[in-house]
Amino acid sequence: MQLRNCLALGAMLSIFSVQLLATQTPLSNAQKQTATQLMQTALESKLGMEIVTSLTTEIGPRLGGSEAEARARDWGVELGKRLGFDKAQIEEFTMPFWQRGKLHIALTSPYQQELYGTALGGAAPTQEKITADIVYFRDIHALADVKDGALKGKIAFVDGDLMVKSQTGAGYGQANQRRRIGWQHAQRGGALGLVVRSVGSDSHRFPHSGMMSKDGDKWASIPVIAISNPDADHLRRLHNLDTPLTISLHSESKWQGDVSSGNVVLDLIGSEKPEEIVLIGGHLDSWDLGTGAVDDGAGIAITTAAAALIAKLPKRPKRTIRVVMFGAEEVGLLGAFAYAKQHEANLTNHVLATESDFGAQTIWQLESNVNPQATLLIDEIAKILSPLGIVRGRSDAPGGGPDIIPMAAKGVPTIRLNQNGHDYFDLHHTPDDTLDKINPAELAQNIAAYAASIYLIADSDVELKP
Amino acid sequence: MQLRNCLALGAMLSIFSVQLLATQTPLSNAQKQTATQLMQTALESKLGMEIVTSLTTEIGPRLGGSEAEARARDWGVELGKRLGFDKAQIEEFTMPFWQRGKLHIALTSPYQQELYGTALGGAAPTQEKITADIVYFRDIHALADVKDGALKGKIAFVDGDLMVKSQTGAGYGQANQRRRIGWQHAQRGGALGLVVRSVGSDSHRFPHSGMMSKDGDKWASIPVIAISNPDADHLRRLHNLDTPLTISLHSESKWQGDVSSGNVVLDLIGSEKPEEIVLIGGHLDSWDLGTGAVDDGAGIAITTAAAALIAKLPKRPKRTIRVVMFGAEEVGLLGAFAYAKQHEANLTNHVLATESDFGAQTIWQLESNVNPQATLLIDEIAKILSPLGIVRGRSDAPGGGPDIIPMAAKGVPTIRLNQNGHDYFDLHHTPDDTLDKINPAELAQNIAAYAASIYLIADSDVELKP
Known part of the structure; x- marks a missing residue:
């Protein structure tokens, strides 16, 4: 081996060693120790349960655009101040407001029986009580085949199958089609209204609400009602006995014009790079039927508590940690689009974004969508989280949560702390x-994972952009 | 040993042997084989599911005294004829009819939130919508201590604890006090109405209905509403924050005067002792909120299917097997009292009575309340049932099911095939x-147990009266 070659090899090894050092130890021992201590503190803390208890009890249901959602924003700012955030403010936006009104839906033939239903978001009201025969469709594909005008004077019922339960919630997207676009086919068929089997994996007598999709810029001009899975089973059994079915329907839910909503933005200002933002959050609004504990009081509690635990450290992490309590998520990611627009100029400063919006069961997997160098940082974080039962998932997984979609579309890097959605x-x-429905120990595991990982990313110099 | 003594000893031994024979083998091998075969057939049969599917689907909810309950009686007679019973008839009685009307109950302060409630059976209506402050009572004991007139202009809310879940349903009796007699204290206090934490072991947002108790011959003159456990939790948390609570309440449920109801009586006439009756049954009415699958469509299905399987044997058992589908059980055991009165003259011919009215989960225990000789027969039956996972319980256990109470009070012997009520x-x-909510395999286990035990008792000569 010639000296020249040896020197060249030495130089290569040296570069390799530096890279190895950089990639194998993107985190200092002190940082790792702090992260582990944060996890321990989070597992012992009751802060997350206190936050979600306060939100659901003192504010209650908080539909996007409602007076209750406005109270929730004030609650969020007050909470941020109390928990030691450096900045707590509301960023308002305007939105169209759909409001649930009274509903009565009942089987009237072959006999009288109340049905457990709820209007879907965006549905039109009935002018008065309507009574009509049911035309049964086994699934959304059957409804999609209906001929124009074939449903005049009728109410369509689109059945389907019970949603499969899974850790990932994989069955939702497909099952959701009947809720999303069923109305477009029923309306094209000339139906007086549409009744939909609820999109849910339970066999309880609760209807699942949810927003429908627009057709271009148009919302449904007919009433659309989801009924519970047991009610849908009941109609299916009667239909299978060749029993003609008639229902009566009176729904007062409707669009109410434009109102104010807003995002709550809480900042822990970074000690070295305050302009660089690590964004976490959940959505502050909920559907109006429950008190929004699991969807998404839990996400608000998890991310706010995680940041609040970091706020108690002796020193702020290098980068700014921002908790966004998004408004009006359920009704179309309106807070998310407003945020991306209002912060369009400085989205390049958002080094990472992720949202907790899949309930309160434990996190089982960490996925990411960052550059290869930063992937090694995320790998390191996954090792630190592994005592929480969290495994490393894909490093090319897009996403970050519903409210992150508009930001991610503009190039903001993302990670996902995937929860068990069974x-x-x-x-x-x-x-x-x-x-x-929230298990305090499971909630605490979420907070531990967020606190550790967000602290480590915020205290890192690693650039995450792909 | 003298001859005389020897003869006496021989006579004693002879008596002893006969007793031993009688007590150790109260059942022939042929009878045991038939019972075991019935069990096997029952486990493979779909008849029970078909019956409860038909009842809940084709009739639906069937409140005691309603038009739906009348349709259910016709259904029961028709079913009995189709399944090969020798006699199928309706025995009518008159009853007072309480009917659920519209209800709206909502928290109005500290904010507006719908509550999930239902009027309790026997409650009075509100004249119009009332809005009043809540006076909170931690439990029925606290409410019972209220001073006369202390609740004027208020609505009382009686809280309590989530009912303990158990195989035996042991927590029901005590928890039920607030539903049964809470109104008497609220009314004495001068309250405008009473709201009660539901008596149930679930944390779903469903209110549990149920009948209140009369005070002497008087029903409540105030509205009484049960709210779901999560709603009660919510009010408790707000109360614990010292938040004054106001609710609005409009309830139209009320007494409607006398109507007709009836029991359906299906007989398999005994081949040797037709006048001796082994009575099994369930109740045909249900509460109006669900479709009465578990309470008590299951009991109807279990006992009717068990008898129908016995009806397919080549020969009728010696005694008559009678299936009674009792009417108006939920609203005060009205069918049971009517039956005991209408059959007062021949209750002495009822050699045994038992009812299935505790859902559709598996039977785990056989208890009895018959004479010592007959106890040995029941012991033998328990051995035959043991492959079904059924153990022998007490032989001095009173009961037999709610609708059996009036008969048992007149001396009719009883057994209980105790179901898991978890x-x-x-x-x-x-x-x-x-x-x-019904698991077909569990329902079939019930039918197997009823078919075998009722066949053996009906084909036996053993007198069961204590």
Whole structure:
């Protein structure tokens, strides 16, 4: 081996060693110790339960655009101040307001029986009580095949299957089609209204609410009602007995014009790079049927408590940690789009964004969508989180949560702390989404994972952009 | 040993042997084989599910005294004929009819929030919507201490604890006091109305209905509303924050005067002792909120299917097997009292009575209240049932089911095939009592146990009276 070659090899090894050092130890021992201590503190803290208890009890249900959501914003600012955030403010936006009104839906033939239903978001009201025969469709595909005008004077019922329960909530997207676009086919068929089997994995007698999709810029001009899975089972059984079905329907839910909503923004200002923002959050609004404990009081509690525990450290992390309590998520990610627009000029300063919006069961996986160098940082974080039962997932997983979509679309890097969603769609958008459904130990595990990982990213110099 | 003594000893031994024979083998091998075969057939049969599916689907909810309950009686007679019973008839009686009307109950201060409530059976209506402050009572004992007139202009809320879940349903009796007699104290206090934490072991947002107790011959003259456990939790938390609570209440449920109800009586006439009756049954009425699958469509299905399987044997058992579908059980055992009165003259011919009215989970224990000789027969039956996971319980256990109470009080012997009631009070009297809650395999186990034990008792010569 010639000297020249040896020197070249030495230089290569040296570069390699530096890279190895940089990639194998993107975190200092002190940082690792702080993260581990944060996890321990989080597991012992009651702060998360206190936050979600306060939100659901003192504010209650808080539909996007409602007076209750406005009270929740004031609550959020007050909470941020009390927990030691450096900055706590509301960023307002304007939105169209759909409000639930009274509903009565009942089977009237072959006999009288109340049905447990709820209007879907965006539905039109009935002018008065309507009574009409049901035309049964086994699933959304059957409804999609309906001929124009074939449903005149009728109410369509689109059945479907009970949503499969899974850790990832995988069945939701498909099941959700009947809720999202069913009305477009029913309306095209000339139906007086549409009744939809609830999108949910439970067999309780609760209807699941949720927003419908617009057709271009148009909302439904017919009433659309989701009924509970047991009610849908009941109609299916009667239909399978060749029993003609008639229902009566009176729904007063409707659009009410423009109102104010807003995002609550809480900042822990970074000690070295205050302009660089690590954004976490949940959504402050809820559907109106429950008190929004699981969706998404839990996400608000998890991310706020995690940041509040970091706020108690002797020194702020290098970067700014921002908790956003997004407004009006359920009704179309309106707070998320408002945030991305209002912060358009400095989105490049958002080094990372992630949201907790999948309930309160434990986190089982960490996924990311950052550059390869930063991926090694996330790998290191995953090792630190592993005592919480969290495994490392894909490093090319897009996402970050519903309210992160508009930011991610503009290039903001994301991670996901994926929660076990096995029971999430039992409760999702129903009256049953209440505080008692949250297991305090599981909530604390979430906070531990957020506190450790967000601290480490905020105290790092690693650039995460792909 | 003298001859005389020897003869006496021989006679004694002879008597002893006969007794031993009688007590150790009260059942023939042929009878045992038939019973075991019935069990096997029952476990493979779908008849029970077909019956409860038909009742809940084709009739739906069937409140005692309603038009739906009348349709259920016709259904019961028709079913009995189709299943090969020798006699199928309705025995009518008259009853006072309490009917649920519209209800709206909401928290109005500190903010507006709908509550999930239901009027309790026997409650008076509000004249119009009332809005009043809540006076909170931690439990029924606190309410019982209220001074006369101390609640004028107020609505009382009686809280309590979540009912303990247990195999035996042991917590029901005590928890039920606030539902049964709470109104008497609230009314004495001068309250405008009473709100009660639901008596149930679930944390779902369903209120549990149920009948209140009369005070002498008087029903409540105030509205009484049960709210779901999560709603009660919510009010408790707000109360514990020293938040003054106001609710609005409008309830139209009320007494409607006398109507007709009836019991359906299906007989398999005994081949040797037709006048001796082994009575089994369930109740045909249900609360109106669910479709009465678990309470007590299951009991109807279990006992009717068990008898129908016996009806397919080549020969009728010696004694008559009678299935009674009792009317108006939920609203005060009205069918049971009517039956005991209408059959007063021949109750001595009722050799045994038992009812299935504790849901559809598996039977785990056989108890009895018959004479010592007959106890040995029941012991033998328990051995035959043991492959079903059924153990022998007390032989001095009174009971036999709610509708058996009036008969048992007149000396009719009873057994109990005790079901696992662990989940029963999650569903009991709620909208959630629907067909999907029944596990077909568990229902079949019940039918197997009833078919075998009732066949053996009906084909026996053993006198059961204590």
